[in-house]
Amino acid sequence: MSAMDSNNTHSEHEVQILHSAHDHSHGHDHAHDHDEEHEHHDTFITKYIFTQDHKMIAKQFLLTAVLMGVIAMLMSVVFRLQLAWPGKSFPILEPILGKWAPGGVLDPNFYLALVTIHGTIMVFFVLTGGLSGTFSNLLIPLQIGARDMASGFLNMLSFWFFAASSIVMLFSVTIESGPASGGWTIYPPLSALEQAMPGSGLGMTLWLVSMSLFIVSSLLGSLNYIVTIINLRTKGMSMTRLPLTIWAFLVTAMLGVLSFPVLFAAVLLLIFDRSFGTSFYLSDIYIGGQALEHNGGSPILYEHLFWFLGHPEVYIVLLPALGITSEVIATNARKPIFGYRAMIASILGIAFLSFIVWGHHMFITGMNPFLGSVFVFTTLLIAIPSAVKAFNYITTLWKGNLQFTPAMLFAIGLVSFFITGGVTGLILGDSALDINLHDTYFVVAHFHLVMGSAAIFGMFAGVYHWFPKMFGRLMNKKLGFAHFWLTFAGAYGVFFPMHFLGLAGVPRRYYTFTEFPIFNDLVDINVLITWFAIISAVSQIIFLFNFFFSIFRGQRSSQNPWKSNTLEWTTPVEHIHGNWPGEIPEVHRWAYDYSKPDREEDFVSQITPLTEKEIVEGAH
Amino acid sequence: MTFLILATIVLFVLAGIRVMSIAALSAELRNNRKDDVITDAENRSQGNMWVIFMIAFFAFCAWQLYAYGDKILPEAASAHGPAIDNLFYTTLALITVVFILTHIVLVYQTYKHAGKNGKRATYFAHSNKLELIWTVIPAVVLTGLIAYGLTVWNDVIYPGDKKASVIELYSKQFDWTARYAGKDNTLGRSDFRTIGEGNDLGLIEDSKSDDDVIVKGEFHLVKGEPVQFKFRSRDVIHSAFMPHFRAQMNCVPGMETNFEFTPTITTKEMREKLNNPKFNYVLMCNKICGAAHYNMQMDIIVESKEEHNKWLAEQKTWAQTKAVATQTASVIEQTNTTATSDK
Numbered sequence: 011m012s013a014m015d016s017n018n019t020h021s022e023h024e025v026q027i028l029h030s031a032h033d034h035s036h037g038h039d040h041a042h043d044h045d046e047e048h049e050h051h052d053t054f055i056t057k058y059i060f061t062q063d064h065k066m067i068a069k070q071f072l073l074t075a076v077l078m079g080v081i082a083m084l085m086s087v088v089f090r091l092q093l094a095w096p097g098k099s100f101p102i103l104e105p106i107l108g109k110w111a112p113g114g115v116l117d118p119n120f121y122l123a124l125v126t127i128h129g130t131i132m133v134f135f136v137l138t139g140g141l142s143g144t145f146s147n148l149l150i151p152l153q154i155g156a157r158d159m160a161s162g163f164l165n166m167l168s169f170w171f172f173a174a175s176s177i178v179m180l181f182s183v184t185i186e187s188g189p190a191s192g193g194w195t196i197y198p199p200l201s202a203l204e205q206a207m208p209g210s211g212l213g214m215t216l217w218l219v220s221m222s223l224f225i226v227s228s229l230l231g232s233l234n235y236i237v238t239i240i241n242l243r244t245k246g247m248s249m250t251r252l253p254l255t256i257w258a259f260l261v262t263a264m265l266g267v268l269s270f271p272v273l274f275a276a277v278l279l280l281i282f283d284r285s286f287g288t289s290f291y292l293s294d295i296y297i298g299g300q301a302l303e304h305n306g307g308s309p310i311l312y313e314h315l316f317w318f319l320g321h322p323e324v325y326i327v328l329l330p331a332l333g334i335t336s337e338v339i340a341t342n343a344r345k346p347i348f349g350y351r352a353m354i355a356s357i358l359g360i361a362f363l364s365f366i367v368w369g370h371h372m373f374i375t376g377m378n379p380f381l382g383s384v385f386v387f388t389t390l391l392i393a394i395p396s397a398v399k400a401f402n403y404i405t406t407l408w409k410g411n412l413q414f415t416p417a418m419l420f421a422i423g424l425v426s427f428f429i430t431g432g433v434t435g436l437i438l439g440d441s442a443l444d445i446n447l448h449d450t451y452f453v454v455a456h457f458h459l460v461m462g463s464a465a466i467f468g469m470f471a472g473v474y475h476w477f478p479k480m481f482g483r484l485m486n487k488k489l490g491f492a493h494f495w496l497t498f499a500g501a502y503g504v505f506f507p508m509h510f511l512g513l514a515g516v517p518r519r520y521y522t523f524t525e526f527p528i529f530n531d532l533v534d535i536n537v538l539i540t541w542f543a544i545i546s547a548v549s550q551i552i553f554l555f556n557f558f559f560s561i562f563r564g565q566r567s568s569q570n571p572w573k574s575n576t577l578e579w580t581t582p583v584e585h586i587h588g589n590w591p592g593e594i595p596e597v598h599r600w601a602y603d604y605s606k607p608d609r610e611e612d613f614v615s616q617i618t619p620l621t622e623k624e625i626v627e628g629a630h
Numbered sequence: 631m632t633f634l635i636l637a638t639i640v641l642f643v644l645a646g647i648r649v650m651s652i653a654a655l656s657a658e659l660r661n662n663r664k665d666d667v668i669t670d671a672e673n674r675s676q677g678n679m680w681v682i683f684m685i686a687f688f689a690f691c692a693w694q695l696y697a698y699g700d701k702i703l704p705e706a707a708s709a710h711g712p713a714i715d716n717l718f719y720t721t722l723a724l725i726t727v728v729f730i731l732t733h734i735v736l737v738y739q740t741y742k743h744a745g746k747n748g749k750r751a752t753y754f755a756h757s758n759k760l761e762l763i764w765t766v767i768p769a770v771v772l773t774g775l776i777a778y779g780l781t782v783w784n785d786v787i788y789p790g791d792k793k794a795s796v797i798e799l800y801s802k803q804f805d806w807t808a809r810y811a812g813k814d815n816t817l818g819r820s821d822f823r824t825i826g827e828g829n830d831l832g833l834i835e836d837s838k839s840d841d842d843v844i845v846k847g848e849f850h851l852v853k854g855e856p857v858q859f860k861f862r863s864r865d866v867i868h869s870a871f872m873p874h875f876r877a878q879m880n881c882v883p884g885m886e887t888n889f890e891f892t893p894t895i896t897t898k899e900m901r902e903k904l905n906n907p908k909f910n911y912v913l914m915c916n917k918i919c920g921a922a923h924y925n926m927q928m929d930i931i932v933e934s935k936e937e938h939n940k941w942l943a944e945q946k947t948w949a950q951t952k953a954v955a956t957q958t959a960s961v962i963e964q965t966n967t968t969a970t971s972d973k
Contacts, residue, residue, distance in 0.1 A: 118922065193918045199866045200918065203865075203866070206919075292884070294822045295864070295883050296865065301822050309867055309884070346754070352765075374878050374880055387776055391772065398768075400732065401764040404735055407736070407740065407743060410751045410752075412745045426736065430729060436775065442779055442786055446703075446718075446873060449869060449917060450916070491676065499683070506690070507698075513702035513703055514698070514701045515874075517915075521924040523924075526912065527908065605750050606753055612750060
């Protein structure tokens with residue numbers, strides 16, 4: 011009964027919120043009284059579990075992502091052990107993995123399963139659900155000046171679909187026949203036919219169920235983000251006064267809404283092929299001693315559908331990280347972000363191009379070579395807005411007063427990864443070069459740097475920077491420094507040498523390279539990479555300790571610890587429903603007036619009115 | 631190897647020091663009241679760390695290049711290979727310059743502008759001139775790169791008019807079969823429904839297949855003669871990857887794919903060049919296809935025309951294989967009949 015009461019209160023509350031957002035003079039006192047009253051009704055369940063408060067939902071996303079991230083990272087350490095010391099027995103593995111590591115040696119099928127689930131979790135659960143889920147939820151209402159998301163209820167559903175899909179994905183790892191193991195791209199027929207590999211049985215079914223739930227979660231979240239950003243901005247918050255984080259979240263959500271349904275279609279057709287005898291992706295197959303009835307489909311259709319999502323997905327992962335970086339770098343350089351409008355234009359440019367480059371994953375599928383040429387053209391074009399972003403970040407640092415908070419270190423680290431990983435895209439995007447490098451370790455090196463490491467660094471930057479906003483306390487900076495340098499060195503140590511493996515012709519997703527005498531010279535690279543992987547993994551203990559310790563025992567934060575301009579720092583440290591105790595503040599200027607001449611302080615909050623002089627100078 | 635071990639030990643010592651200091655730090659956690667403010671000393675030391683790190687990172691990259699540089703892109707053994715390699719090295723040179731310069735500039739900023747109390751940053755929000763420069767320069771460079779890349783791509787995909795001999799590479803979990811098109815240079819037709827005992831490729835009755843030659847384990851190519859490969863797959867997607875020839879194409883069930891190239895160096899010559907009498911060109915699978923994906927391979931022998939003709943003559947044609955099979959079958963049938971009648 012009490013839960014119902016509180017639901018009622020919620021919807022009433024939302025009405026108030028909308029009311030107050032539109033009519034400031036009015037909403038003020040009412041909303042305030044309402045909050046006081048509201049605290050009364052919150053039970054443990056409505057406050058921490060089935061909560062509709064965007065700040066709590068952000069924390070739920072973050073904690074789930076941290077858990078998933080740890081699991082996926084441990085998986086990578088296990089398969090790295092096999093790659094460095096193939097066939098060597100690691101007695102510790104047997105009690106953990108049971109029949110998948112008889113005698114402590116990893117089973118080839120389970121090796122592929124680990125690679126697959128590692129990729130799936132990292133791409134979707136950590137860097138899509140975790141990154142967008144956490145920071146879009148936390149920052150959109152706070153930075154645009156709204157009391158909550160447009161629909162708190164859909165937002166809650168979004169998280170619980172995410173949680174359900176995480177549970178199904180983790181459960182699939184524990185089943186008898188093993189989880190999906192056809193690679194995170196799950197190309198049919200391998201993923202469609204149980205006869206092809208054990209992981210294509212129940213494990214693949216669960217993978218598809220999990221991804222369907224995930225897509226629902228993503229769509230609910232994205233629609234909410236878009237509607238909130240477009241409709242609930244506070245007075246004065248024009249689109250060109252939005253912080254770049256919000257621009258990035260907005261465009262990311264649009265990419266998600268446009269591309270995830272296509273993945274859903276791909277997944278659905280695969281489910282049909284697997285369970286209902288259709289032949290969308292299957293043709294001319296003889297497997298397990300018999301010719302299949304399925305005929306007339308094409309696996310290439312699946313690849314087109316998959317990569318139509320798959321490529322925008324790269325930017326769904328990367329754009330929020332870049333948005334966070336823009337904010338963190340500007341704040342800590344104590345300078346306006348350089349080329350604000352160019353940054354928005356490049357976000358939009360990247361987003362547009364991301365829809366017309368998917369074919370570069372398919373140069374050697376037998377696709378018409380002329381079509382390949384078109385995709386080369388569009389793919390290499392994406393380097394232009396990317397270069398603009400990189401140069402603008404560097405220029406933002408120029409003549410700054412750089413405050414090396416852990417968040418700032420991670421943000422600069424992102425810029426470094428973005429460049430190092432990005433430039434090799436010019437090689438892979440060139441179809442002629444892709445012939446020899448497709449599906450080799452060169453690709454693994456490229457995307458782990460440009461989207462994996464860069465995005466995860468963006469996420470770390472966000473966690474360190476907005477930890478005070480989430481938990482009212484600060485993370486320890488010295489542990490942050492240690493975490494940063496070890497992870498930075500570790501990530502480069504893991505992924506840089508992989509370029510050489512790929513150029514020597516080593517294919518990815520190989521259980522061991524020892525079957526090929528031509529790769530004998532390269533064994534020690536693998537040992538080196540694995541040691542770096544272990545160092546990086548161990549360094550995350552520093553982060554986990556710092557994170558959980560600081561939630562409970564960290565130093566209490568002041569209201570605006572980084573002396574930042576954006577609206578979230580005008581809210582009180584303690585979380586309240588509706589974010590601002592009184593009226594939502596009006597915005598008078600853009601988010602980047604750092605170190606503005608004629609000002610005493612080196613920051614000017616967005617709520618500070620423009621001076622006469624500024625108006626004359628045409629400030630906005 | 632010793633260097634590797636040493637480097638690892640050094641790293642571990644460094645990591646160890648860090649980990650040990652955590653204990654001290656955790657005590658500090660409770661008392662530290664200045665987490666939000668980064669002190670001048672910290673800014674200075676972090677600014678310096680960037681320089682130290684970047685020097686170490688560049689040294690690491692240089693060492694990697696020194697240690698493994700000679701193992702990347704093994705000498706191209708196909709006619710189009712050097713064109714791909716040139717494009718690669720041109721692009722690599724370009725991106726290496728970008729990589730090094732941007733990192734130097736980046737790290738110089740972190741070093742030079744490390745924060746100081748009382749210092750004020752320069753309010754510099756945009757410059758159309760600068761932004762124009764770094765939009766136009768990449769655009770121009772990329773246009774050149776695209777044009778160069780597409781020229782090479784067209785040359786590779788649409789090779790000369792010289793008539794190529796046709797070889798089919800047939801993939802299945804987890805091995806390869808090669809089929810030579812024989813004297814008529816035309817492959818006999820096939821249908822997956824006829825796959826069975828003695829007919830692994832699912833060939834159907836077709837006079838064109840009689841002179842086809844089917845081989846497993848290794849297949850032979852002629853130096854200087856173009857080969858048109860046709861790829862098929864029986865079960866899942868595989869990818870025929872022949873790194874020495876800069877050649878790769880997916881094998882997709884339900885459709886036929888192609889790739890054409892001309893080998894330019896015989897196996898014997900390559901063995902001498904590499905001073906490795908055991909060297910073999912290899913065809914490997916490069917699309918995840920199941921548990922034994924990592925060991926789906928076939929050797930490739932490149933030889934002279936004479937050697938090749940001799941080798942090919944030793945192989946059985948499909949007609950001969952069928953005849954033997956029919957014979958064996960009738961022998962078995964006879965034996966069975968005899969056995970039954972004996973009863």
